[in-house]
Amino acid sequence: MRVTLQKELDQLESALQEEGELVLRAVRGCLGALERQDEELADEVIAFDDEVDEAYLRIEEGIQSLLARQTPVAVDLRTVLAVLHVNLHLERMADYCVTVAKLTKLVAGVPPDKTLMGAFEEMGARAEEMIRVALGSFAGRDLGRAESLVELDELIDLANRRAVQQVIAIGGDDERREWGLRMLLVSRCLERIGDHAVDIGEQTAFLVTGEFREFTDASH
Amino acid sequence: MSATNPSVDLHGGPTRGAWRGRIFYAALLLSLTVGFATLGTLVVQVLKKGIGVVDPVLLTNPPSADPAIAGARPAILATLYLGILLIAFTGPIGVGTAIYLEEYANRNRWYNRLLEINIQNLAAVPSIVYGILGLAFLVRGLGLGRVLLAGALILTLLVLPTVIIAAREAIRAVPGSIREGAYALGATKWQVTWRQVLPAAIPGIATGSILAVSRAIGETAPLLMIGALTYISFNPTIAGPFTALPVQIYNWTKLPNAEFKDLAAAAIVVLLAMILLLNATAIWLRNRYQKKW
Amino acid sequence: MVTMSDAETELVRMRGVDQSDLAERERHMPPPESREVVFDVSGLSVRYGSARALKDVSIRVYKNFVTAFIGPSGCGKSTFIRCFNRMNDLIPTAVVEGAVHYHGQDLYGPQVDPVEVRKRIGMVFQKPNPFPKSIYDNVAFGPRVLGMTDDLDERVERALAQAALWDEAKDRLKASALSLSGGQQQRLCIARCLAVEPDVLLMDEPASALDPIATTRIEDLMHDLKRDYTIVIVTHNMQQAARIADMTAFFSVDVSDEGKQRSGILVEYDTTPKIFTQPSDKRTEDYVTGRFG
Numbered sequence: 001m002r003v004t005l006q007k008e009l010d011q012l013e014s015a016l017q018e019e020g021e022l023v024l025r026a027v028r029g030c031l032g033a034l035e036r037q038d039e040e041l042a043d044e045v046i047a048f049d050d051e052v053d054e055a056y057l058r059i060e061e062g063i064q065s066l067l068a069r070q071t072p073v074a075v076d077l078r079t080v081l082a083v084l085h086v087n088l089h090l091e092r093m094a095d096y097c098v099t100v101a102k103l104t105k106l107v108a109g110v111p112p113d114k115t116l117m118g119a120f121e122e123m124g125a126r127a128e129e130m131i132r133v134a135l136g137s138f139a140g141r142d143l144g145r146a147e148s149l150v151e152l153d154e155l156i157d158l159a160n161r162r163a164v165q166q167v168i169a170i171g172g173d174d175e176r177r178e179w180g181l182r183m184l185l186v187s188r189c190l191e192r193i194g195d196h197a198v199d200i201g202e203q204t205a206f207l208v209t210g211e212f213r214e215f216t217d218a219s220h
Numbered sequence: 221m222s223a224t225n226p227s228v229d230l231h232g233g234p235t236r237g238a239w240r241g242r243i244f245y246a247a248l249l250l251s252l253t254v255g256f257a258t259l260g261t262l263v264v265q266v267l268k269k270g271i272g273v274v275d276p277v278l279l280t281n282p283p284s285a286d287p288a289i290a291g292a293r294p295a296i297l298a299t300l301y302l303g304i305l306l307i308a309f310t311g312p313i314g315v316g317t318a319i320y321l322e323e324y325a326n327r328n329r330w331y332n333r334l335l336e337i338n339i340q341n342l343a344a345v346p347s348i349v350y351g352i353l354g355l356a357f358l359v360r361g362l363g364l365g366r367v368l369l370a371g372a373l374i375l376t377l378l379v380l381p382t383v384i385i386a387a388r389e390a391i392r393a394v395p396g397s398i399r400e401g402a403y404a405l406g407a408t409k410w411q412v413t414w415r416q417v418l419p420a421a422i423p424g425i426a427t428g429s430i431l432a433v434s435r436a437i438g439e440t441a442p443l444l445m446i447g448a449l450t451y452i453s454f455n456p457t458i459a460g461p462f463t464a465l466p467v468q469i470y471n472w473t474k475l476p477n478a479e480f481k482d483l484a485a486a487a488i489v490v491l492l493a494m495i496l497l498l499n500a501t502a503i504w505l506r507n508r509y510q511k512k513w
Numbered sequence: 514m515v516t517m518s519d520a521e522t523e524l525v526r527m528r529g530v531d532q533s534d535l536a537e538r539e540r541h542m543p544p545p546e547s548r549e550v551v552f553d554v555s556g557l558s559v560r561y562g563s564a565r566a567l568k569d570v571s572i573r574v575y576k577n578f579v580t581a582f583i584g585p586s587g588c589g590k591s592t593f594i595r596c597f598n599r600m601n602d603l604i605p606t607a608v609v610e611g612a613v614h615y616h617g618q619d620l621y622g623p624q625v626d627p628v629e630v631r632k633r634i635g636m637v638f639q640k641p642n643p644f645p646k647s648i649y650d651n652v653a654f655g656p657r658v659l660g661m662t663d664d665l666d667e668r669v670e671r672a673l674a675q676a677a678l679w680d681e682a683k684d685r686l687k688a689s690a691l692s693l694s695g696g697q698q699q700r701l702c703i704a705r706c707l708a709v710e711p712d713v714l715l716m717d718e719p720a721s722a723l724d725p726i727a728t729t730r731i732e733d734l735m736h737d738l739k740r741d742y743t744i745v746i747v748t749h750n751m752q753q754a755a756r757i758a759d760m761t762a763f764f765s766v767d768v769s770d771e772g773k774q775r776s777g778i779l780v781e782y783d784t785t786p787k788i789f790t791q792p793s794d795k796r797t798e799d800y801v802t803g804r805f806g
Contacts, residue, residue: 001726001729001730001733002729002732002733003733003736004736004756004757005756064790065786065790068755068786068789068790069755069756069785069786069789070755070756071752071755071756
């Protein structure tokens with residue numbers, strides 16, 4: 001029954017998962033560029049954002065068309081609204097990757113601090129993991145798994161705070177301090193990517209329970 | 221328990237309509253009683269007089285001056301033949317006319333409207349007029365003579381308007397959606413009429429025809445007009461002289477001998493039985509095909 | 514887990530996003546202009562006597578699409594769809610002006626036989642109209658009147674299967690069609706049309722007399738049928754058009770001559786997503802948003 005509606009919903013969700021794959025590639029790409037100070041790779045990441053934007057637009061159009069034509073209700077409506085929000089969050093994540101790539105280009109030539117790079121590697125790994133968990137729990141409508149994102153996010157937040165300490169500790173000349181500031185922004189970007197992943201988890205919760213709630217309050 | 225609200229009173233007061241309703245209902249019952257009482261009285265009278273006299277003698281013997289051995293066989297047979305011929309004639313002609321008027325005729329044409337009006341009028345013409353008509357045109361005009369066939373033809377004319385009207389009603393009762401569905405599949409007008417409309421209308425047509433025929437076989441006036449002979453002792457043939465049951469009854473009642481009057485009553489019982497049988501067939505037919513709808 | 518693949522692999526992987534899936538979804542809705550045209554209507558006007566029902570309609574219906582006609586009551590959409598299989602011929606006062614070309618041939622040409630037209634262009638009506646016959650005889654009626662009597666059993670089974678009714682009907686083919694539920698009867702009517710192997714299926718509000726579940730089954734059925742047939746549907750339920758139609762045409766009423774002449778006109782015709790997300794004409798938008806009474 002309502003074969004077309006189900007097919008279109010499935011198509012939207014699989015498009016979303018594919019967009020997630022694109023975002024994962026962007027994250028890996030921008031981190032790789034950062035660690036190896038690879039300007040060419042950074043350019044690729046920036047150009048690659050167009051593809052994410054294209055995927056984003058197609059999903060947007062698909063949602064508009066589905067809402068207009070199929071008038072979904074109940075769980076179908078919540079699914080469409082959740083896809084709408086997850087789509088936004090994924091696109092924002094990709095934009096943050098672009099920011100990291102641009103920052104990488106700006107600090108080209110400056111020798112990096114090994115400890116900080118190590119921290120970024122760890123944050124990047126966490127971020128990737130969180131994206132996978134977020135998308136996986138969305139696909140599987142797994143509330144428990146979605147809620148586990150909060151703990152993973154705390155790890156990134158902790159790493160972000162340690163990065164700040166590290167930058168302050170490094171100090172150094174103007175060039176070094178400028179590098180430090182830019183790296184703070186990189187850290188902030190990675191932390192924001194983690195937050196968006198948590199937001200995706202909240203959409204999973206909305207889809208399953210029908211209630212929208214923030215997993216944690218703003219004070220953490 | 222909720223508190224009762226005094227402004228809501230469901231008991232109702234004296235209604236004006238109730239009296240009128242009761243009076244109306246009483247009037248209906250009265251007319252029903254009058255109708256059935258009259259009919260009942262007639263039937264009971266006839267049965268009282270005649271039921272004892274109905275025996276094989278009545279059914280198998282030809283008439284005779286001696287009431288003890290008098291029978292009504294020729295008359296019974298003639299009535300039967302008339303009935304069969306009636307159905308055979310009115311069927312095709314009546315149904316054909318009805319089909320033409322309902323399916324093919326363009327209502328805007330003057331001759332079709334004229335035809336319709338005439339049919340309505342013909343149904344109301346007294347049967348004796350048909351008798352005179354038959355005498356003038358069939359017996360004398362066509363030279364058929366005073367034969368069973370002429371009698372059948374006259375009765376056909378008498379009954380045809382009723383059959384046409386009944387057939388038209390039956391055809392009209394077939395929903396237009398059936399016709400549309402058939403046309404939409406690529407059927408021609410003929411195919412739609414023959415394969416959908418007629419089969420669906422047959423029960424109604426048959427019922428109407430049988431009822432008309434059962435009325436016709438009780439007609440006496442036209443048969444008398446064309447000279448259904450009063451005394452026939454041989455079995456009737458289509459092209460030969462004949463007498464029918466109503467005529468036989470009429471003649472027996474004219475005779476002074478009281479026993480003949482009893483025979484007449486018996487013959488009436490036989491005639492009523494035949495009509496009853498025909499009507500029962502009509503009802504059975506109608507019920508059998510009604511569930512298809 | 515971050516896998517540190519080398520830069521080259523990264524580049525290739527980032528560039529090589531799988532395009533085929535996305536293209537597949539684009540192909541789901543190819544632009545209509547590249548499709549074969551089944552009906553080419555130009556300047557079509559229909560009037561019943563002096564009352565103009567449709568004014569100057571021009572439209573192209575595409576092959577293997579579901580094309581929906583929507584609009585308020587009285588806008589002539591039922592009149593219009595009946596032009597496609599010459600059902601308006603059955604209404605004496607109907608006059609059709611303009612041209613309807615079917616695969617390049619004028620449907621109203623002088624040598625054209627309406628029976629041939631209706632063989633290729635079938636119609637399903639608003640109220641299911643099964644014939645008062647068995648299920649088998651209903652489906653077999655079309656082939657029988659058109660002389661397609663070879664392998665009749667197979668034809669009937671195929672038609673019923675295509676109409677998603679075979680499983681429910683296969684054990685009761687001789688049962689009366691009227692013993693089916695409303696939704697089943699409508700699928701029977703669809704099977705009846707399919708039995709004559711048409712090219713086009715016209716549906717005049719096929720689900721408006723059915724409950725929501727039966728409606729959904731008919732809609733799913735239409736989705737399957739459009740693989741092999743071209744479907745045109747009239748519906749007063751615009752959500753239904755939104756759900757199932759590939760192209761949607763919006764009709765409205767044009768009041769002219771100081772309100773004396775109300776005729777139907779085609780306001781907008783476009784792909785369904787366009788009509789329901791960003792219609793070009795304000796009248797269309799007023800209608801689909803429900804602001805137009």
